[in-house]
Amino acid sequence: MTKILGVVSGKGGVGKTTTAINLGTAFSAMGRDVIVLDANLTTPNVSVHLGAPIVPVTLNDALRGNKHITEAIYQHPSGIKIIPSSISVEELKFLNADKLASTLVDLIGKTEYIIMDASAGLSEDTLAVMKAADEVIVVTNPELPAVTDALKTIKIAERMGTKVLGVVVNKYRNDEFELDIRTIETILEYPVLGIVPEDKAARSALALKMPLVYAHRNSPAARGFRQVAARLLGERYEEMEERREEESLLNYVLRRLGLRK
Numbered sequence: 001m002t003k004i005l006g007v008v009s010g011k012g013g014v015g016k017t018t019t020a021i022n023l024g025t026a027f028s029a030m031g032r033d034v035i036v037l038d039a040n041l042t043t044p045n046v047s048v049h050l051g052a053p054i055v056p057v058t059l060n061d062a063l064r065g066n067k068h069i070t071e072a073i074y075q076h077p078s079g080i081k082i083i084p085s086s087i088s089v090e091e092l093k094f095l096n097a098d099k100l101a102s103t104l105v106d107l108i109g110k111t112e113y114i115i116m117d118a119s120a121g122l123s124e125d126t127l128a129v130m131k132a133a134d135e136v137i138v139v140t141n142p143e144l145p146a147v148t149d150a151l152k153t154i155k156i157a158e159r160m161g162t163k164v165l166g167v168v169v170n171k172y173r174n175d176e177f178e179l180d181i182r183t184i185e186t187i188l189e190y191p192v193l194g195i196v197p198e199d200k201a202a203r204s205a206l207a208l209k210m211p212l213v214y215a216h217r218n219s220p221a222a223r224g225f226r227q228v229a230a231r232l233l234g235e236r237y238e239e240m241e242e243r244r245e246e247e248s249l250l251n252y253v254l255r256r257l258g259l260r261k
Helices: 018-031 060-063 090-094 097-107 126-130 146-159 183-187 200-208 220-232 237-256
Strands: 003-008 034-038 081-083 113-117 133-139 163-171 193-199
Touching: 003 018, 003 090, 003 126, 018 034, 018 113, 018 133, 018 163, 018 220, 060 097, 097 126, 126 146, 133 146, 133 183, 146 163, 146 183, 163 183, 183 193, 193 220, 220 237
Parallel strands: 003 113, 003 133, 034 081, 034 113, 133 163, 163 193
Antiparallel strands: none
16 A cells, blocks of 8 residues: 655755655665655755756646656656656646645555655645645754744644654754754654754755765765654664665675676
8 A cells, every 4th residue: 555655844944855855765775665756836846956857747747637647757867766846937827736635546556655745834735745645744953943833834734634753853963052852852742753964965965966865875864864764664773774785795796796787
């Protein structure tokens, strides 16, 4: 059965799109079939982050009934599958986020996970994501304005009856000016699923147009995202890392024997 996970935030700039892309990439690396869908119809960024801003078919085409949503699936060189939204200003005239849930029905059974990147704040796009998702995770930074906006987002999700799994604290610096993790959990009344530290490798990955966990897999932020992914999938992070190392060694041996390219 396909599980639909929404990645939402109350405030822009907290790293929501980065979180959606890297969780999707981590899920894929852990053997799950996953699609990252850009449900931010007003200011889409998934395809921009991954270097494919203009594609023939987008989510917008599927929402308008012009194309089947499976025609909008693209595979990035990193291996992750995405469904982009259009960056065209002209498409803003045809926004129909209310059709998101019904359009996603055509993907049920065709993949294990759909990770939706919502728009920031509480726009119609975000509400449509909450309606369509089985569960949502909330991304925040460890500053009071971001946490306050995250709380509003959580309350709206609760009112809509959407299950909130917890919170990802992104761009964490562990300095005296930030809220500590216990305080964030107390304010939001949800567990922190993981902490992703501030890391210049994230900017490097953006410049490379690659997911961070693919381009800089040993960076602190990449490890943070993999820890969140492991928790969401119910795996122990240490076991996951051991399995990845075993698979890497096996792939090396097979390549040396000419049995794998």
